[in-house]
Amino acid sequence: MTVEFKHQGTVTLAEVAEAAGVGESTVSRVLRNHGSFSDKTRDRVMAAVERLGYVPNRIAGTLASTGSRLVAFVVPSLSNIVFPDVLRGASTILEENRYQAVFSVSDYDPEKEESLTAAMLAWRPAAVMVAGYEHTDGTVKRLRASGCRIVELLDLDGDALDMAVGFSNRAAGRESAAFLLKRGYRHIGYVGHDLNRDTRAGKRFSGFCEALAAGDATLADREILAGASSVENGRLGLERLLARTADLDAVYFSNDDMALGGYFHCLARGISIPSQLAIFGYNGLDIGRATPQPLSTIRTPRVETGKVAAQLVVNNAPSQVVDLGFELIEGATA
Structure with a gap:
């Protein structure tokens, strides 16, 4: 059996005012919690609001106000x-x-x-x-x-x-590279997502490469995957990167999602972290601290x-x- 739904008319400010026995301006002051009114008046207005199911029209209030x-x-x-x-x-x-x-x-x-x-x-x-x-x-x-x-x-x-x-995303990229270089890594790769769409990731990558060059190092290889970042893309990206360049000693990822995917790939393939391959991320996500080996990364506020x-x-x-x-x-x- 089909039951026809009948839309009930919107409860108005005037109806709330009538039910509470006060003026519309008083109802408005109570709902905005602005201006003078007694606790007793507030209780009467809020009881009427609850009884009638009144929902204030915030947009109308915005358009009618100065701010x-x-x-x-x-x-x-x-x-x-x-x-x-x-x-x-x-x-x-x-x-x-x-x-x-x-x-x-x-x-x-x-x-x-x-x-x-x-x-x-x-x-x-x-x-x-x-x-x-x-x-x-x-x-x-x-x-x-x-x-x-x-x-x-x-x-x-x-x-x-x-x-x-x-x-500064560029500074974050530069500091990430400086950290890896200081640890002695020189054959470094990159796994990331669409750098043209995610311009902040692109800036980090540029800063990373700038710092490598300043440290007399160059990026050995990169794997850029189409679409958004994800754990799965990080896993796939590292798999593809290592298939081409197996002797990398560190990989910089565009963010922690991607880095965690790389981490899981290493666990599945028996690649020792960081002795065989170092992994570095970005964002400082909580889950990165909960892995068996906490993720090396940049934490953002x-x-x-x-x-x-x-x-x-x-x-x-x-x-x-x-x-x-x-x-x-x-x-x-x-």
């Missing part, structure tokens, strides 16, 4: 913990200050980032947070014309549109990046660049 409470995020991916960590840090500060975060995912596609940014800007947010400095001309034009605050995250190798919070970026927005801070740095974790794989 938006929305903060929009356009992030490349949610497939690993990096950007969820940033969002988690930002949400902590935004929620404390009664801002609402909304986000969308570009899949490392610059054209998709442009369309998503345009869609987010249509909501007139207080701020837009995007990853990195590399955007299409259309994205840059829209952001600059929007009148909202702009925060670029997790990269400082370039010129900020307004505010930026993060660290992802949660702190989100917190600092959100605080800048809440404070309506002047345009600035905040360098949070990074930490090299020696681990046990290199």
Whole structure:
């Protein structure tokens, strides 16, 4: 038997006010927790809200007010913990200050980032947070014309549109190479994902190669896999790399996901780490510390990046660049 669903009309602010026996402006003050009202009035309003199932129209409130409470995020991916960590840090500060975060995912596609940014800007947010400095001309034009605050995250190798919070990816790549060279590794390979789409990984790779050259070393071989980074691609990439260049003594991976895939490949093939092959990653993920041999890597301040970026927005801070740095974790794989 088919049961027809009948949509119930939206409960209005006026209906809540009538049920609570107060004016609409009083209901509005209670829901925004702003202005004067007694505890008794608050209890009556909230009881009416609960009884009627009222849901405030935050967008309407935003458009009617002098300042938006929305903060929009356009992030490349949610497939690993990096950007969820940033969002988690930002949400902590935004929620404390009664801002609402909304986000969308570009899949490392610059054209998709442009369309998503345009869609987010249509909501007139207080701020837009995007990853990195590399955007299409259309994205840059829209952001600059929007009148909202702009925060670029997790990269400082370039010129900020307004505010930026993060660290230098080139410096992280250089420090990774310097660490491996200091440990005596000279026949070094690289396994990574699409460097044209993930420009921050591309910058780390460039910095890594710069440091190798400064240390009178060169990259012996590389394996770049199409698509996003993953544990499986790391395993496959190292397998292909060693099939061509079996005498490598160390491999630098574009991030910890890929490095863990390489680590699992070594375990499966009986390759001793680090005596036969050293492995070095990037990001400092928790899982890398939980492996039998903790991963040698760069730890990035992802949660702190989100917190600092959100605080800048809440404070309506002047345009600035905040360098949070990074930490090299020696681990046990290199």
